[in-house]
Amino acid sequence: MNRHLISAADLSRDDAVLILDTAAELASVAGRPIKKLPTLRGRTVVNLFYEDSTRTRTSFEAAAKRLSADVINFSAKGSSVAKGESLKDTALTLEAMGSDAIVIRHPASGAPRRLADWVSGRVINAGDGTHEHPTQALLDAFTMRQRLGGADQRGKGLDGIRVTIVGDVLHSRVARSNVLLLDTLGAEVTVVAPPTLMPYAVETWPCKAGYDLDAELRKTDVVMMLRVQQERMSAAFFPTVREYRRRYGLDTGRMALLPEHAIVMHPGPMNRGVEIAAEVADSPRSTIVAQVTNGVTVRMAVLYLMLGGAGEEIA
Amino acid sequence: MCAMRPEPGHEPGAGPEPGDNGPGNLDRLDHPIVGHPGASQQDWKAVLTPEEIRRALSRIAHEILERTHGGEGIVLLGIPTRGVYLARRLSARIGEFEGAPAPVGSLDVTMHRDDLRLRPARALQRTEVPAAGVDGKTVVLVDDVLFSGRTVRAALDALNDLGRPRSVQLAVLVDRGHRELPIRADYVGKNLPTAHREAVRVLLAEIDGEDSVLLGERAA
Numbered sequence: 001m002n003r004h005l006i007s008a009a010d011l012s013r014d015d016a017v018l019i020l021d022t023a024a025e026l027a028s029v030a031g032r033p034i035k036k037l038p039t040l041r042g043r044t045v046v047n048l049f050y051e052d053s054t055r056t057r058t059s060f061e062a063a064a065k066r067l068s069a070d071v072i073n074f075s076a077k078g079s080s081v082a083k084g085e086s087l088k089d090t091a092l093t094l095e096a097m098g099s100d101a102i103v104i105r106h107p108a109s110g111a112p113r114r115l116a117d118w119v120s121g122r123v124i125n126a127g128d129g130t131h132e133h134p135t136q137a138l139l140d141a142f143t144m145r146q147r148l149g150g151a152d153q154r155g156k157g158l159d160g161i162r163v164t165i166v167g168d169v170l171h172s173r174v175a176r177s178n179v180l181l182l183d184t185l186g187a188e189v190t191v192v193a194p195p196t197l198m199p200y201a202v203e204t205w206p207c208k209a210g211y212d213l214d215a216e217l218r219k220t221d222v223v224m225m226l227r228v229q230q231e232r233m234s235a236a237f238f239p240t241v242r243e244y245r246r247r248y249g250l251d252t253g254r255m256a257l258l259p260e261h262a263i264v265m266h267p268g269p270m271n272r273g274v275e276i277a278a279e280v281a282d283s284p285r286s287t288i289v290a291q292v293t294n295g296v297t298v299r300m301a302v303l304y305l306m307l308g309g310a311g312e313e314i315a
Numbered sequence: 316m317c318a319m320r321p322e323p324g325h326e327p328g329a330g331p332e333p334g335d336n337g338p339g340n341l342d343r344l345d346h347p348i349v350g351h352p353g354a355s356q357q358d359w360k361a362v363l364t365p366e367e368i369r370r371a372l373s374r375i376a377h378e379i380l381e382r383t384h385g386g387e388g389i390v391l392l393g394i395p396t397r398g399v400y401l402a403r404r405l406s407a408r409i410g411e412f413e414g415a416p417a418p419v420g421s422l423d424v425t426m427h428r429d430d431l432r433l434r435p436a437r438a439l440q441r442t443e444v445p446a447a448g449v450d451g452k453t454v455v456l457v458d459d460v461l462f463s464g465r466t467v468r469a470a471l472d473a474l475n476d477l478g479r480p481r482s483v484q485l486a487v488l489v490d491r492g493h494r495e496l497p498i499r500a501d502y503v504g505k506n507l508p509t510a511h512r513e514a515v516r517v518l519l520a521e522i523d524g525e526d527s528v529l530l531g532e533r534a535a
Binding site for chain 1 (some may be wrong): 423426427431432433434435436437438439440441442472473476478479
């Protein structure tokens with residue numbers, strides 16, 4: 001494993017499979033009377049969040065606490081950032097307080113990469129602008145392996161699994177990380193989006209691209225619906241929400257096109273009635289709740305593998 | 316941590332490396348340890364034969380039954396990697412003697428080790444506890460070699476998180492001495508006096524292709 005986890009492209013296939021295998025073993029911890037392991041006792045994890053987030057921050061917090069690490073939550077609101085402190089100064093301040101790892105979410109793409117140059121601890125990207133969100137991709141891959149694979153998945157990737165990622169690919173860090181990681185793991189990925197929300201150089205991505213959702217749905221094992229990110233849209237990318245829903249939303253009619261075994265994923269938070277219909281989100285095919293559960297397990301695996309072993313002083 | 320527990324994915328028996336053996340050592344090429352790239356060029360002496368391992372496990376199975384009054388409420392938990400296979404063999408042996416095999420599982424102690432920070436993070440092994448759990452049971456921990464006692468200490472901590480057994484006992488195939496903690500085994504296959512610089516390796520047919528206990532010099 002690399003020192004930092006900034007991009008899903010940082011992970012080799014072996015790294016990714018090791019994380020998924022570790023997560024599979026850690027999943028049993030959630031079912032125990034004592035949901036805690038002593039492994040990261042004495043380590044400090046800082047959650048440095050410059051953007052609103054519920055599930056990612058609490059997920060990282062739960063993961064760190066289950067491994068007995070100390071957690072410092074830092075959100076830009078109500079902090080010195082509001083007084084104009086720079087990212088660098090904030091990071092150095094937090095590091096001076098003895099943090100071993102910084103989990104960062106930032107609206108600017110590339111902020112975690114910059115941060116990694118300034119601090120001596122580990123940096124984990126929890127979402128930077130429209131760039132990447134690697135732990136989300138890991139938990140999605142874990143969920144796919146769990147739901148579509150056989151009994152013993154140890155050591156296996158996602159070879160031959162067909163994944164269709166639908167919606168606002170342009171603004172989606174989840175899509176970008178997923179495409180990179182799923183390709184590493186051997187899955188065949190297709191992105192489907194309105195032409196206005198398709199990234200410019202999508203042909204350089206390790207995936208196929210298409211505009212016809214119905215055609216893709218018939219031959220996919222996984223359909224991943226992306227959130228329509230109103231907050232990142234500075235222009236009109238589609239005429240109306242109704243038109244978007246009619247062409248790219250997943251309703252019960254479209255869900256019927258999917259093969260029998262296919263699953264429906266969504267990274268959350270959902271816009272019910274926009275990209276996904278409520279009946280679809282609540283159907284047995286939906287893995288949305290499982291994704292949240294798996295998020296804690298996968299982040300435990302990442303924290304353990306990055307912080308659990310020898311630090312720089314020995315390695 | 317002692318040198319006798321090979322890492323996962325780094326098992327002996329991976330096959331001889333061409334060019335690893337000098338002339339005159341051709342008879343060693345087939346040997347699962349000597350041909351392994353991680354093993355140094357040295358003589359390994361077999362201290363337990365397959366027959367002796369079989370008899371030792373039968374005796375331990377009898378002793379467990381005797382001490383627990385017919386194996387009432389026991390759970391065998393093997394410590395990965397080789398302890399798990401030994402636990403399964405003991406369970407089967409108990410089944411032969413008493414008609415019903417003892418419940419058996421595995422207990423990974425990695426997350427509870429005290430030497431985690433001395434090495435890079437390692438892969439986790441499986442923890443599988445029989446459906447009835449460990450609460451109120453007599454848990455027999457099973458491992459291949461008892462050395463410093465640190466693995467067993469970690470196992471006791473790991474067990475503590477799984478429930479509250481009525482009692483915990485320890486069965487090992489080889490006790491090689493040099494304890495660093497106040498821990499002793501209840502059932503021992505063979506007491507093997509060793510020097511600190513020596514290494515003990517247990518080979519089991521399930522993963523190594525043959526049963527054997529070997530004694531040699533620890534790789535520097």
